Ligand SMILES: Nc1ncnc2c1ncn2[C@@H]1O[C@H](COP(=O)(O)OP(=O)(O)O)[C@@H](O)[C@H]1O
């Protein structure tokens with residue numbers, strides 16, 4: 001192994017040390033009855049339950065349901081937000097018209113809108129998808145607006161001096177210049193989306209990982225509750241990893 | 257339009273004609289007023305002036321980025337531009353940066369690539385074509401910006417302090433490469449600097465601008481021959497007198 005490989009392996013080991021120590025401590029605490037295992041079952045018991053639920057298909061089904069709501073909401077929220085945000089960065093009156101309302105809606109805790117959304121759309125997937133889309137929209141709007149505004153004036157000057165028309169300036173300078181801010185906005189938005197979909201499923205759903213966690217809690221089936229929490233964590237880590245990978249591909253000049 | 261047309265002049269048409277140019281910013285600040293300048297085709301012309309006197313404003317106006325409020329600026333052909341400061345696109349490799357102007361002009365891809373590589377290698381950047389700007393040294397980045405401007409075969413090159421961010425040694429090397437490239441192609445060059453030594457090392461003539469609002473105070477001939485070795489111009493007879501004269505022009509008018 002070369003030096004870089006060694007250093008990488010070292011940082012992985014170091015990063016794993018703390019979680020492993022916590023798990024070991026927790027397992028020991030549960031086995032020796034230092035804690036009430038009804039509420040805090042041993043990690044091995046949680047893993048066992050996860051395995052059972054994976055095999056009976058229930059956990060995967062709920063994970064799929066949640067992922068689908070998340071994906072639809074994300075796409076429906078982020079796509080228009082990107083365009084509107086870039087347009088607002090480019091065209092002053094659009095920015096002026098949207099900024100106050102967007103700022104107000106940005107600071108409302110998303111989950112506070114759930115009752116209103118349920119009244120408007122009634123309980124169902126459209127309402128759940130809307131909750132995600134709504135929570136994603138403003139974050140992506142502001143990040144693409146900031147991205148467009150932060151574009152280096154000198155780069156736009158170069159494009160103009162070389163005779164690039166408006167569309168070409170947008171394609172060759174504005175979009176690549178705004179992309180890093182936009183991508184980090186998408187990552188933040190995904191974190192919010194995950195919180196909102198789980199919260200929505202707690203309160204307004206019979207399926208999905210959020211509903212599974214909440215239901216297990218209500219019937220005191222704590223190993224299943226932890227299994228659900230673990231599944232949400234895995235889902236979040238996978239999505240985050242995918243977004244990071246996409247970012248690396250789209251923004252090669254930041255990483256090589 | 258920024259570049260106003262002018263009736264065809266007499267026998268040898270200059271490459272750049274600026275008459276009574278005035279440029280004002282949106283906040284009412286007048287950066288340039290009553291500026292006259294003529295540059296001959298193929299001339300290397302330095303614009304010298306203190307910081308804030310309107311040098312960048314002049315270059316941007318000639319590049320079509322700013323509009324004059326009065327007077328006219330006429331260029332006898334296509335121009336290209338090296339802005340002040342860091343200007344390479346960070347998201348493009350050295351080769352893609354150099355090819356940018358060609359791409360805008362819809363030159364076929366293969367030709368873009370070939371011409372970009374050729375100019376990069378003339379500027380000593382062979383082997384760095386696929387590197388991104390952040391992987392290059394400051395001196396190399398400035399060479400890429402210069403390559404981007406030369407690649408389009410413009411008749412008039414507008415350069416705004418391309419060497420001012422470089423250390424002394426790197427600057428000397430850049431001057432040598434730039435002069436060699438200029439000798440081979442002989443475009444008209446307008447080269448902005450605040451550095452008297454640099455103006456004398458490179459230029460055929462030097463125009464000194466007044467403090468803001470900038471106008472041309474005087475144009476001075478630089479009688480050192482061509483091809484010129486920019487490293488040794490200081491040893492030429494008359495260098496000291498010329499330096500003092502330019503310095504006085506700048507200082508007396510402050
Ligand atoms: N975008 C701008 N808006 C308003 N004033 C500006 C702008 N850019 C430059 N100026 C002012 O115009 C004057 C000339 O600037 P500039 O052309 O950049 O000078 P130089 O390049 O000679 O240092 C300065 O006083 C500067 O502060």
Ligand SMILES: [Mg+2]
Pocket residue numbers: 311312313340416
């Ligand atoms: Mg300047």
